[in-house]
Amino acid sequence: MKLQQKLSSPFQFGRFRDKAGRQEQNSQANHSTVSSQKAINKLASRKALWVMVQKEFGDHITSWRFSILLAIIVLACIGSIYSAITALQAQGNSASLQSFLFLKIFTLSDGSIPQFTQFVAFLGPLMGIALGFDAVNTERSKGTLSRLMSQPIYRDDFLKAKFISSLLLVTVVIFSLGFLVIGLSLIVIGYPPTPEEFMRVICFLLTAVVYVGFWLNLSILFSIRFKQSATSALSAIAIWIFFTVFYGIIINLVSKALVPDQNGTTDDILRYYGQLDLLSNISPAELFSDITTTLLMPNVRSLGALTMEQVTLALDSPLALGQSILLVWPQLTALLALTAICFGLSYYLFMRQEIRSRS
Numbered sequence: 001m002k003l004q005q006k007l008s009s010p011f012q013f014g015r016f017r018d019k020a021g022r023q024e025q026n027s028q029a030n031h032s033t034v035s036s037q038k039a040i041n042k043l044a045s046r047k048a049l050w051v052m053v054q055k056e057f058g059d060h061i062t063s064w065r066f067s068i069l070l071a072i073i074v075l076a077c078i079g080s081i082y083s084a085i086t087a088l089q090a091q092g093n094s095a096s097l098q099s100f101l102f103l104k105i106f107t108l109s110d111g112s113i114p115q116f117t118q119f120v121a122f123l124g125p126l127m128g129i130a131l132g133f134d135a136v137n138t139e140r141s142k143g144t145l146s147r148l149m150s151q152p153i154y155r156d157d158f159l160k161a162k163f164i165s166s167l168l169l170v171t172v173v174i175f176s177l178g179f180l181v182i183g184l185s186l187i188v189i190g191y192p193p194t195p196e197e198f199m200r201v202i203c204f205l206l207t208a209v210v211y212v213g214f215w216l217n218l219s220i221l222f223s224i225r226f227k228q229s230a231t232s233a234l235s236a237i238a239i240w241i242f243f244t245v246f247y248g249i250i251i252n253l254v255s256k257a258l259v260p261d262q263n264g265t266t267d268d269i270l271r272y273y274g275q276l277d278l279l280s281n282i283s284p285a286e287l288f289s290d291i292t293t294t295l296l297m298p299n300v301r302s303l304g305a306l307t308m309e310q311v312t313l314a315l316d317s318p319l320a321l322g323q324s325i326l327l328v329w330p331q332l333t334a335l336l337a338l339t340a341i342c343f344g345l346s347y348y349l350f351m352r353q354e355i356r357s358r359s
Contacts, residue, residue, distance in 0.1 A: 049157045056165035069130055076119045077177050081184050083113040102193040103296050105185045116181060117292045120208050121285060128215030129236045131166040134229035135220045149355050159350050170212045178205045196321055204295045210335055211288045217342035224349045243283045251279055284338060287331045294328045
């Protein structure tokens, strides 16, 4: 009733409308101020993130640890190239060498030195572990983590900077080694790669980056979980040795226990090999090996057991690149999932940890 009496007069109604308009303008101004402040904070956070990435990247490059490990990897890769070229010369002009000759530089060996892919599978995890095992706990033990977190930066930007800088360095090293192999192969054999061969090599190098990124994330996870860098390094190396050496022994023991009898049907045999494949794919090394074999050997048409009918009806022709990627898509997805899970666990633990000056 009182509101109606106030609005009954044109003068009172005009004052009420002006007041409502000023409130709306103030609300819009406050909203625009908050939006601009959020944009400024986001830009400042992004700038601080890349500053930390550049700093960590420079620290890795100038460290003796990385220099020694890089020298070992380069020497091993040069040795694998020599072994592959020797194997090519020993086989001569056989018909098996006429197709995808350039890819055989990555997969052939004369037996004296392992092939290039085996060196990447063996030494790549060591590089990832070496870059990440002391990413967080060293900063905490030195007391620099608390001083860094007292600055106007987000806590998760610190962890993302550690991961991005190390992964960027891994990408540079792996692609540099891959292009080194390509360049030396062009000089020695004088045979340029076809576009499909070049794309297969690029896909292999990207897969190697993801594989090393998994071990990098795992070592960062241990550096968050354990206070001592030695403990985190030993934990990561123990898991790497388990999947590289002992897991294959366990699979062999399990395969002997699950082997079907001589009177088993075809379904029993296929189920047996399916169970072995499922157990083998738990290992990141086995996932990487399957992806590498399929990408660099286009003649590989299956990764599982085949029946006689399937072998008889199969076309004796190499797969296209798209078909090879579809064949290893489950393994590639599993490798990406493992990497994402390790990073998610690292993010969760780091965001919930209490940071003190000398904890």
